[in-house]
Amino acid sequence: MGISKTELFTKKQNELANIARALGHPARIAILQHLVKINACICNDLVGELGLAQATISQHLKELKQLGLIQGTIEGTSVCYCIDPKVWEKYKKLFSEFFLEVKQASKANCSPDCC
Amino acid sequence: MGISKTELFTKKQNELANIARALGHPARIAILQHLVKINACICNDLVGELGLAQATISQHLKELKQLGLIQGTIEGTSVCYCIDPKVWEKYKKLFSEFFLEVKQASKANCSPDCC
DNA sequence: CCTATTAATCGTAATATTGCATTGAAGCGA
DNA sequence: TCGCTTCAATGCAATATTACGATTAATAGG
Numbered sequence: 041m042g043i044s045k046t047e048l049f050t051k052k053q054n055e056l057a058n059i060a061r062a063l064g065h066p067a068r069i070a071i072l073q074h075l076v077k078i079n080a081c082i083c084n085d086l087v088g089e090l091g092l093a094q095a096t097i098s099q100h101l102k103e104l105k106q107l108g109l110i111q112g113t114i115e116g117t118s119v120c121y122c123i124d125p126k127v128w129e130k131y132k133k134l135f136s137e138f139f140l141e142v143k144q145a146s147k148a149n150c151s152p153d154c155c
Numbered sequence: 156m157g158i159s160k161t162e163l164f165t166k167k168q169n170e171l172a173n174i175a176r177a178l179g180h181p182a183r184i185a186i187l188q189h190l191v192k193i194n195a196c197i198c199n200d201l202v203g204e205l206g207l208a209q210a211t212i213s214q215h216l217k218e219l220k221q222l223g224l225i226q227g228t229i230e231g232t233s234v235c236y237c238i239d240p241k242v243w244e245k246y247k248k249l250f251s252e253f254f255l256e257v258k259q260a261s262k263a264n265c266s267p268d269c270c
Numbered sequence: 271c272c273t274a275t276t277a278a279t280c281g282t283a284a285t286a287t288t289g290c291a292t293t294g295a296a297g298c299g300a
Numbered sequence: 301t302c303g304c305t306t307c308a309a310t311g312c313a314a315t316a317t318t319a320c321g322a323t324t325a326a327t328a329g330g
Binding site for chain 1: 159160161163164165168169171172173175176177178179180181182183184185188191205206207243246247250251253254255256
Binding site for chain 3: 065092095117
């Protein structure tokens with residue numbers, strides 16, 4: 041029904057999914073990459089850079105801000121957006137852990153010619 | 156308009172976003188974790204495990220399969236799903252690279268008290 | 271052949287997301 | 301003060317996602 045049954049899953053699973061969902065849009069990936077490159081940036085920069093409308097980019101920025109990944113500090117008429125390194129590091133670790141869970145676990149309980 | 160303007164972004168940005176979007180649902184995180192734990196699994200296991208309907212889980216599995224993250228081989232009346240370690244490793248690397256882009260870049264071109 | 275089991279698919283409803291035009295608010299310069 | 305710039309907030313339309321019941325297809329076992 042378009043609504044995720046978050047109550048079925050652990051807090052960590054939901055957290056991971058939330059981060060992944062936030063990264064799950066090329067515009068937000070591009071915004072983060074641009075922020076990293078410049079290490080400081082105002083919204084209007086991005087409008088020229090990405091080719092999306094200002095309102096759209098503002099919305100993407102809002103989502104990233106809600107996640108805590110970026111901070112926005114008011115700077116006169118403009119807003120300076122930066123990546124929050126602490127949160128970035130935390131999420132990086134979360135994903136690393138998730139991806140590391142795999143290793144090369146043994147063949148396990150399925151048939152020999154499976155996979 | 157509910158449709159992403161993928162043509163504005165690089166192939167790599169879209170690829171990253173696609174992977175992230177696929178991981179952007181707690182059920183799919185849970186499915187992957189369960190697959191890792193068991194290292195092989197059939198859909199019906201997951202129905203009991205997750206508390207979602209069979210149709211819903213089948214749909215989530217389909218998305219993960221489209222991404223290449225998991226393989227499904229027919230096994231009599233059931234299907235055996237496994238993680239594809241090669242693809243998993245590839246995506247792990249992609250994300251690591253993305254997260255590593257940050258480092259501790261210098262303060263850059265914004266005001267001294269920004270961020 | 272009949273039936274049970276298993277998973278994929280279809281159809282549908284509810285809700286979320288994306289993108290934008292427009293409006294609103296706040297600071298800056300003339 | 302009057303615009304002008306910059307970004308946020310709102311509201312809309314188009315589309316995507318999530319979830320599930322019902323159906324279908326395939327296979328195993330009798």
